[in-house]
Amino acid sequence: MKQLLTFIKKEFRHILRDTRSLLVLLGLPIVQLLIFGFAITNEVRNTSIAILDNSKDEVTQNIITKIESSQYFDIDRTISTSDQIEKAFKTGKIKVAIVFQQNFQEELLHLNKAQVQILADATDPNQATTLTNYLSSILMDYQTELNQQNKLPFTINTEMRMLYNPQLKGAYTSVPGVMGMILLLISTMMTSIAIVKEKEFGTMEILLVSPMKPWLVVLSKVIPYFIISMINVASILILSVLVLELPIQGSLLLLIGITTLYLLCALSLGILISTVTNSQLAAMLISLLGLMLPVVMLSGYAFPIANMPTVLQIISNIVPAKWYIIMVKGVMIKGVGIAGIWKESLVILGMTFFFLLVSVKRFKVRL
Amino acid sequence: MRILYFLLRKEFLQIFRNKLILRMIFIMPVLQLIILPNAANYEVKNITLSVVDHDHSEYSKKLINKFTSSGYFKLANISDSYEKALEIVEKDVADLIVEIPSGFERDLIRENETKLMIAANAISGQTAGLAVSYSNSIVREFNNEVRVEWIQLPRINQQPTIEITNSNWFNPRMNYKYFIVPGVLALLVTLVGYILTSLNIVKEKESGTIEQLNVTPIKKYQFILGKLIPFWILGLVVLSLGFLVSFIIYGIFPEGSFLLGYLFAAIYLIAILGFGLFTSTFAETQQQAMFIAYFFMMIFVLLGGLFAPIENMPDWARYLTYINPVSYLIEVMRMLVLKGSGFWDLLNHFIVVIVFAVVFNGLAILNYKKTT
Numbered sequence: 001m002k003q004l005l006t007f008i009k010k011e012f013r014h015i016l017r018d019t020r021s022l023l024v025l026l027g028l029p030i031v032q033l034l035i036f037g038f039a040i041t042n043e044v045r046n047t048s049i050a051i052l053d054n055s056k057d058e059v060t061q062n063i064i065t066k067i068e069s070s071q072y073f074d075i076d077r078t079i080s081t082s083d084q085i086e087k088a089f090k091t092g093k094i095k096v097a098i099v100f101q102q103n104f105q106e107e108l109l110h111l112n113k114a115q116v117q118i119l120a121d122a123t124d125p126n127q128a129t130t131l132t133n134y135l136s137s138i139l140m141d142y143q144t145e146l147n148q149q150n151k152l153p154f155t156i157n158t159e160m161r162m163l164y165n166p167q168l169k170g171a172y173t174s175v176p177g178v179m180g181m182i183l184l185l186i187s188t189m190m191t192s193i194a195i196v197k198e199k200e201f202g203t204m205e206i207l208l209v210s211p212m213k214p215w216l217v218v219l220s221k222v223i224p225y226f227i228i229s230m231i232n233v234a235s236i237l238i239l240s241v242l243v244l245e246l247p248i249q250g251s252l253l254l255l256i257g258i259t260t261l262y263l264l265c266a267l268s269l270g271i272l273i274s275t276v277t278n279s280q281l282a283a284m285l286i287s288l289l290g291l292m293l294p295v296v297m298l299s300g301y302a303f304p305i306a307n308m309p310t311v312l313q314i315i316s317n318i319v320p321a322k323w324y325i326i327m328v329k330g331v332m333i334k335g336v337g338i339a340g341i342w343k344e345s346l347v348i349l350g351m352t353f354f355f356l357l358v359s360v361k362r363f364k365v366r367l
Numbered sequence: 368m369r370i371l372y373f374l375l376r377k378e379f380l381q382i383f384r385n386k387l388i389l390r391m392i393f394i395m396p397v398l399q400l401i402i403l404p405n406a407a408n409y410e411v412k413n414i415t416l417s418v419v420d421h422d423h424s425e426y427s428k429k430l431i432n433k434f435t436s437s438g439y440f441k442l443a444n445i446s447d448s449y450e451k452a453l454e455i456v457e458k459d460v461a462d463l464i465v466e467i468p469s470g471f472e473r474d475l476i477r478e479n480e481t482k483l484m485i486a487a488n489a490i491s492g493q494t495a496g497l498a499v500s501y502s503n504s505i506v507r508e509f510n511n512e513v514r515v516e517w518i519q520l521p522r523i524n525q526q527p528t529i530e531i532t533n534s535n536w537f538n539p540r541m542n543y544k545y546f547i548v549p550g551v552l553a554l555l556v557t558l559v560g561y562i563l564t565s566l567n568i569v570k571e572k573e574s575g576t577i578e579q580l581n582v583t584p585i586k587k588y589q590f591i592l593g594k595l596i597p598f599w600i601l602g603l604v605v606l607s608l609g610f611l612v613s614f615i616i617y618g619i620f621p622e623g624s625f626l627l628g629y630l631f632a633a634i635y636l637i638a639i640l641g642f643g644l645f646t647s648t649f650a651e652t653q654q655q656a657m658f659i660a661y662f663f664m665m666i667f668v669l670l671g672g673l674f675a676p677i678e679n680m681p682d683w684a685r686y687l688t689y690i691n692p693v694s695y696l697i698e699v700m701r702m703l704v705l706k707g708s709g710f711w712d713l714l715n716h717f718i719v720v721i722v723f724a725v726v727f728n729g730l731a732i733l734n735y736k737k738t739t
Binding site: 018020021024025028031032035036038039044045046047048089090091092095108113114115116117118119120121122123124125126127128129130132133136137139140142143154155156157158159160161162163164165166169170172173182185186189193194197277278279280281282284285286288289290292293294296297298302303304306307308309311312315316326329330333334336340 | 385387388391392395396399402403405406407408412413415453456457458459475476479480481482483484485486487488489490491492493494495496497499500502503506509510513514517518529530531532533534535536542543545546551554555558559562563566570650651652653654655657658659660661662664665666668669670674675676678679680681684687698701702705706708712
């Protein structure tokens with residue numbers, strides 16, 4: 001036990017000596033959470049729109065005012081012909097355009113029908129759909145206002161409720177996602193590199209010939225990084241509650257419990273990577289190039305898993321972040337208890353054991 | 368010139384000696400490019416539905432039927448109370464609740480007005496927004512059908528209606544792959560180039576071999592060039608493989624000039640490699656370089672415009688993307704593949720990326736000290 005403590009102390013000295021790395025390790029999750037909590041949002045705001053008003057009457061003017069005051073759109077007033085619209089789309093100056101037919105007001109009020117066309121830049125199909133929906137609903141609102149005097153018979157009044165996130169804040173998806181990503185990537189990287197580094201320098205041999213058991217050597221390397229990760233968890237949670245105003249609905253203890261489990265999983269993945277590589281570059285390639293995009297894209301953070309093709313839905317099961325994000329959403333936002341997330345925690349636990357088992361098999365006492 | 372030649376030879380020997388790393392550099396990006404873009408799909412289909420029908424009338428059945436046959440919704444559960452349906456949502460079995468009150472049909476016909484309640488799981492605001500707008504249009508359609516049934520036709524169109532038509536430019540079939548594949552390729556090339564260079568010089572520092580290079584008459588710029596060129600060639604190979612995969616697997620071929628895209632990516636690579644080398648001259652240990660690289664990569668990747676539209680970001684984040692090289696590459700790739708933009712449309716992007724290349728490599732040369 002005393003030996004282990006000495007080893008842990010040595011590890012800590014290494015870490016504390018390198019202030020730059022320590023700064024990155026502790027500061028990075030905070031910066032990332034803030035950037036992503038505020039910047040990564042699919043809420044539409046200030047999108048450039050071009051308006052081609054072929055009618056220029058009172059009604060179109062009213063609609064334009066409505067669009068302008070919606071804060072979703074910024075009207076680009078330099079564009080007034082269809083040629084210009086085409087050019088603006090090509091250079092990416094505008095994302096959406098709206099075209100009113102000639103004699104809009106006259107036909108609307110006398111023929112009861114007038115046409116308007118929405119053009120969207122579908123390079124990003126998702127954004128195009130969202131923008132078209134927003135514009136349509138502004139137009140529909142205007143129509144309803146217009147028709148308020150003569151009420152239609154047989155009307156269904158729909159009441160809409162947004163559960164859990166009534167203001168549709170982006171932080172509700174970004175905080176669990178960012179937690180899943182940052183904790184996994186940074187913990188995996190830290191451990192894999194710390195162990196491989198000793199291999200690369202040849203100091204691992206010195207450690208292995210010491211009277212310490214090999215697994216204790218590894219453990220003493222993991223513990224300091226586990227502590228750093230826990231500090232990161234604390235700062236992420238404090239920030240998301242205080243700055244991003246995301247309340248923790250469920251039990252804080254449970255949240256910390258599942259996060260600890262998740263960290264252990266990430267650390268054992270790091271150990272596994274360190275047993276299969278010999279250089280820091282290789283460890284870095286696996287833990288950054290190999291993990292970053294799969295974790296972002298298959299964890300359900302960037303794209304909903306339910307929409308993926310079946311093969312990818314199956315593959316997504318091996319991404320630990322997927323299970324963790326489900327649990328965090330459950331505990332933090334929905335406020336479910338252990339009964340709602342025991343399956344996911346078992347999966348993470350299983351993964352942790354699997355990583356450790358393979359590492360033990362691959363671990364060579366002689367280099 | 369001879370000095371540079373020897374430096375390049377040394378660098379290539381080192382690269383080809385490590386087969387494991389060489390394999391990783393080529394296989395991982397190709398594999399990811401084949402698999403990952405398929406995950407990208409925001410098209411909301413099969414929204415799971417929980418129905419609470421208190422009315423059990425002909426109309427309520429018709430309405431439910433309209434929901435399930437629309438292609439957007441999938442009936443996952445039928446509950447007898449709203450509370451039970453909420454539990455179902457909590458368990459992630461359903462994402463949308465439609466509650467039909469008792470007397471739905473009777474009120475609609477006799478009182479001319481009836482109520483309907485729809486609740487959506489809004490943790491992901493975007494999915495919820497789409498789900499709600501789809502259900503709105505289904506209800507509106509159903510409502511119109513009821514009216515047609517009860518009112519003589521000519522009376523219906525008495526109200527002014529705005530007819531909305533919409534068209535989606537550049538990608539009329541709304542193919543998400545066209546949008547995501549170029550972006551993923553851009554990210555992978557960036558990751559490979561940046562990781563390799565950011566660890567390179569610092570490795571020589573760590574193992575002490577940099578001293579041997581320092582005492583030779585190699586000029587600073589020659590040293591940086593000797594590091595830059597090999598990785599530039601590697602990066603171009605990865606890029607070409609990526610183009611090949613996008614063409615073979617996804618049938619994507621730049622509508623604009625192919626060469627233009629290649630040229631842009633080649634200049635971009637010089638910029639990103641320069642940034643990597645700068646990181647490497649700055650860091651003291653490989654570990655440090657890695658953490659710094661991780662920091663920038665994470666921000667470059669997530670603020671690059673691939674996962675969330677740049678237009679939606681707050682102003683300060685939008686200014687940040689101006690100094691994010693990745694966002695330029697992603698945008699140019701997209702403009703070429705989808706919009707068929709020409710050189711003059713891309714002129715600004717070219718200028719910016721050339722400035723990046725000069726600045727980053729300049730910093731790397733300046734920051735590389737021949738004395739330790």
